[in-house]
Amino acid sequence: MDYSNIIDLLYLVSIIVFIIGLKGLSHPESARKGNQVAALGMGMAIVISLFAPETGDNNYLWIIGAMLVGGGIGLTSAKKVAMTKMPEMVSLFNGLGGACAMLIGIAEFGNLPAGTEMMSGAVLTNIFAMFVGAVSLTGSLVAYGKLNGSLRDNFTLPAPQLINITSLIGIIALSVMIMTQPELNMALVYALLGLSLFYGIAFVTPIGGGDMPVVISLLNSVTGIGATGAGLIYGNNIMIIGGILVGASGIILTVMMCEAMNRSLINVLVGNLGASGGGSGSDREEIVKEVNVSDLAIQLKYADKVTIVPGYGLAVAQAQHICHEIENALEDEGVEVRYAIHPVAGRMPGHMNVLLAESDVSYDKLLELEPANDSFPSTDVVLVIGANDVVNPSAKDDTSSPIYGMPILDVEMAKNVVVFKRGMSTGYAGVQNPLFFGEKTKMLFGDAKASLGKLKDEIANA
């Protein structure tokens, strides 16, 4: 009896489970279930791969050991990671998946039987899996470094576009050389590996830190394609289809993220946003007005409508909880409090929603970009806390600004704007913000959490 058909049938079932899971993940009401269904599909696929008939020594001890080590590390880090660090985590996880595809490619080169025809599908798929996996690995690591701040945007290569194109040509040339040799030349394989690893670095380094979410999404797609490449080595359907599903949906998600920022993918990849310094580009007089906490407390208590614009700075200061307390205190005074969430607030689209949900802020208080902008003219006070680029009016009218064209929260339509900020430094995109010098704007300098703490006390006392 031939078991391989039964195995393929079982794989097909887990592919269907994957698809149902992924579909569920893309709708709010079914997302949680979708994730669990996808995890179930993965569990099924792994179990099938463990028991499908194979010709080797099985070496189950090695497999179980590795699964326990990896699973344990994965579970612990997933439980411990702070929600603000989520983008870094996803980036790191993604790089590890890429590393696995790369290792498979390397190992299978070593396993090619002597006398293998080099100009063959087997060699081509090995090259592909190794290349794609390596790019995903180093690219994700650079993205990780940029997000956690250990790599700054001024860490760049000279003439990045030239280096990128040269590396790509080199990679293609090496691949052709490997395939046209009479027999396997491991020196060429290692040269290809080295150049692929380098290309991942060269590809991500010139892209600004503010665009890392898009890059991670793209690299996620790349890892999926790497999984497909590894699947082609073994003719394994679940790897091929699972990988390509992630590859294709990852591209779509990447494009959607770019659309949320009103930019094209090409513009993100070669646009070099974060690296440029960006002048103020504004003719406003650079005079900053400050407000003190007790005045602000009174102003807030007598307001009818207050809108909070949270940014990554709020999350970094861990101030979302105290923000929620202020919201409650003001609601007790009869003030209507809302949150305006920019699509790219935080470090990833949807990141801020997760952070506020963590602090028990009610869902229906969150306004998306358009309803928020509609509500600003009737809003008395807007509190901008730790946000900068997403409220920068130069995105509207200053064509020389690197963020020109990005939709912003137009807080200047409100009657008063108070900006909570550490100092006058520029935002993540490195662009000066004319909002700070606006007529209706007042600044409250200091650590967001400390300022909000004082504000809360003042509201209670006033």
Added chain:
Amino acid sequence: MEQIINFLDDNTLAMLSLLVLSSFLGMEIIGKVPTVLHTPLMSGANAISGVVVIGAIILIRRADATDYLTLVLGFIGIALAMINVVGGFAVTNRMLDMFKKKERKN
């Protein structure tokens, strides 16, 4: 020319069809996703790309018990990919849990 034709045997063509059709499916499957779900969806899809772990499992299972180079490479591969799989699904679940908690209260 012969080599190219050798490439395009029945098996390769079947594989190619599978690739093309799956790409279309992947592009259609997620459709319009609200921004609030971008982060969890990315993280969940990332976990699915850990399906590459199966390749490392096959690699080790096919190896000789004395082929330590392959075994070590495969061991590292499985461990890294399992971090991706388990960590990815767990972290996605944690994110989505927070939304669920909210919905119940309202």
